[in-house]
Amino acid sequence: MRDPLSVLTDAFTSFVFGKVETTRLPVRTSTGQAQAVYLPTAAPGLGDSGVIIGREVYSGKGYIYDPFQLYGQQLPAPHWLVLGESGNGKSALEKTYVLRQLRFRDRQVVVLDAQGEDGVGEWNLIAQELGITPIRLDPMVANDSGIRLNPLDPSITTTGQLALLRTIIEVAMGHGLDERSGFALKVAHAYVVEHTAHRQPILTDIV
Numbered sequence: 001m002r003d004p005l006s007v008l009t010d011a012f013t014s015f016v017f018g019k020v021e022t023t024r025l026p027v028r029t030s031t032g033q034a035q036a037v038y039l040p041t042a043a044p045g046l047g048d049s050g051v052i053i054g055r056e057v058y059s060g061k062g063y064i065y066d067p068f069q070l071y072g073q074q075l076p077a078p079h080w081l082v083l084g085e086s087g088n089g090k091s092a093l094e095k096t097y098v099l100r101q102l103r104f105r106d107r108q109v110v111v112l113d114a115q116g117e118d119g120v121g122e123w124n125l126i127a128q129e130l131g132i133t134p135i136r137l138d139p140m141v142a143n144d145s146g147i148r149l150n151p152l153d154p155s156i157t158t159t160g161q162l163a164l165l166r167t168i169i170e171v172a173m174g175h176g177l178d179e180r181s182g183f184a185l186k187v188a189h190a191y192v193v194e195h196t197a198h199r200q201p202i203l204t205d206i207v
Contacts (some may be wrong), residue, residue: 001150008033051064054093067080082094091122092143098126102130121134153200
């Protein structure tokens with residue numbers, strides 16, 4: 001039972017200020033203290049098998065994303081995209097992740113390095129440590145008995161060859177091919193593939 005003084009105080013307050021829903025004082029706190037009010041939350045994981053990436057932000061648990069493990073199991077085609085501002089560790093994550101994958105003997109990784117740092121690329125030191133000789137797309141080196149890549153190699157599908165040819169031409173010209181030029185390229189490619197025997201066709205044949 002409430003004491004008479006409290007009843008009288010509430011009645012006077014209601015008369016002066018109107019009906020009030022509560023007489024409790026507001027709670028003042030900081031975000032550091034208020035976080036204890038909410039239940040722990042964390043994004044669902046993708047299992048505990050595979051190469052670890054880091055710690056999950058909310059739960060602090062190890063976060064694992066391994067396309068070698070997930071392919072054909074939990075995800076039909078696992079891919080990943082690394083985004084962030086410069087200097088936030090994107091390259092460090094990618095390099096350390098690749099090195100962790102290479103600890104398994106049944107895994108291989110192909111890196112396309114377009115950075116061109118010091119003319120060799122940012123993955124050059126890692127390649128050296130692993131005893132790997134990178135393939136460099138350098139026309140000057142190719143002229144000097146270097147490694148050559150032939151977009152018309154028969155091991156590449158016909159559709160793949162045509163796509164590579166179109167990309168090479170568009171990059172060299174600095175703009176896309178119009179419909180007439182695209183058709184001419186398609187005809188030239190079909191002719192070269194059909195009439196070149198005893199050797200691999202090369203770009204000069206297309207020209």
